[in-house]
Amino acid sequence: MHDSSNDDLVILGGTFDPIHYGHLRAVEEVRQALAIAQVMLIPAGHPPHRQSPWADAHHRLVMARIAVAHHPRFSVTSLEVERAGPSYTVDTLNILRQQRPQAILAMVIGMDAFLRFDTWRDWQHILELTHLIVTGRPGWPAAELPEALRQALYQRRCEDVGTLRRAPAGHILFHTVTALEISATSIRSLLASRQSPRFLLPDEVLDYIEAERLYQNP
Numbered sequence: 001m002h003d004s005s006n007d008d009l010v011i012l013g014g015t016f017d018p019i020h021y022g023h024l025r026a027v028e029e030v031r032q033a034l035a036i037a038q039v040m041l042i043p044a045g046h047p048p049h050r051q052s053p054w055a056d057a058h059h060r061l062v063m064a065r066i067a068v069a070h071h072p073r074f075s076v077t078s079l080e081v082e083r084a085g086p087s088y089t090v091d092t093l094n095i096l097r098q099q100r101p102q103a104i105l106a107m108v109i110g111m112d113a114f115l116r117f118d119t120w121r122d123w124q125h126i127l128e129l130t131h132l133i134v135t136g137r138p139g140w141p142a143a144e145l146p147e148a149l150r151q152a153l154y155q156r157r158c159e160d161v162g163t164l165r166r167a168p169a170g171h172i173l174f175h176t177v178t179a180l181e182i183s184a185t186s187i188r189s190l191l192a193s194r195q196s197p198r199f200l201l202p203d204e205v206l207d208y209i210e211a212e213r214l215y216q217n218p
């Protein structure tokens, strides 16, 4: 049996351009379901599979910090923002695993991202470093999985939290979270058309966006 430890982490990486309640609620629900004390948010400096984010990495890091400032169970790491080059998840997980050799690491990934997970750098190695918690998201039906991912699921899928908690890494768990149809894209569109995205993201993050005049030009 794997002893639970204070080092255990639920992890969510993202562009967070900007961070919103869809991210925060999903990761909090996973944290509670897994009975893990701490969440770490990892804003990507240079997300590998998309064009340059709208806001620069410093702003996206600050917004993530502001979003969780009053929540001691949440932290934000600048690891990827400080690293040059594409923000490959495997590089980040290698560092976290070195720092926490025995800890349960549980990385949250939306179903939309999971469908393309086999295109991530060293994705098979990622599964040795962390558990993967795949969350449902409205508008992204679980379409046909690529064969390589189907194989990985066959070997690694686990059905319950108890099994997952007995190992520090290596399982894939599907977990349904409250469906919040919020995306950073829709928030940016509202802002660009001078409409308010209030209540889709924390007020303090919106205050920052307004003060820094982010996302005003589509």
Ligand SMILES: Nc1ncnc2c1ncn2[C@@H]1O[C@H](COP(=O)(O)OP(=O)(O)OP(=O)(O)O)[C@@H](O)[C@H]1O
Binding pocket: 013, 014, 015, 016, 017, 021, 022, 023, 026, 108, 109, 110, 111, 112, 113, 135, 136, 137, 180, 181, 182, 183, 184, 185, 186
């Ligand atoms: N509303 C949501 N509910 C649950 N998970 C979400 C939601 N929005 C994003 N995620 C997940 O959070 C992670 C990071 O997402 P990301 O920062 O790309 O946000 P996004 O809202 O999808 O951004 P964009 O609209 O710019 O593509 C991904 O794994 C994604 O699937």
Ligand SMILES: O=C(O)c1ccc[n+]([C@@H]2O[C@H](COP(=O)([O-])O)[C@@H](O)[C@H]2O)c1
Binding pocket: 012, 013, 014, 015, 016, 042, 043, 044, 047, 048, 049, 050, 087, 088, 089, 090, 113, 119, 120, 121
């Ligand atoms: O490591 C990879 O190859 C890789 C490829 C695509 C996405 N990711 C990570 O997945 C997270 C969500 O990415 P995105 O582009 O959907 O915001 C973010 O942490 C990215 O760094 C990582």
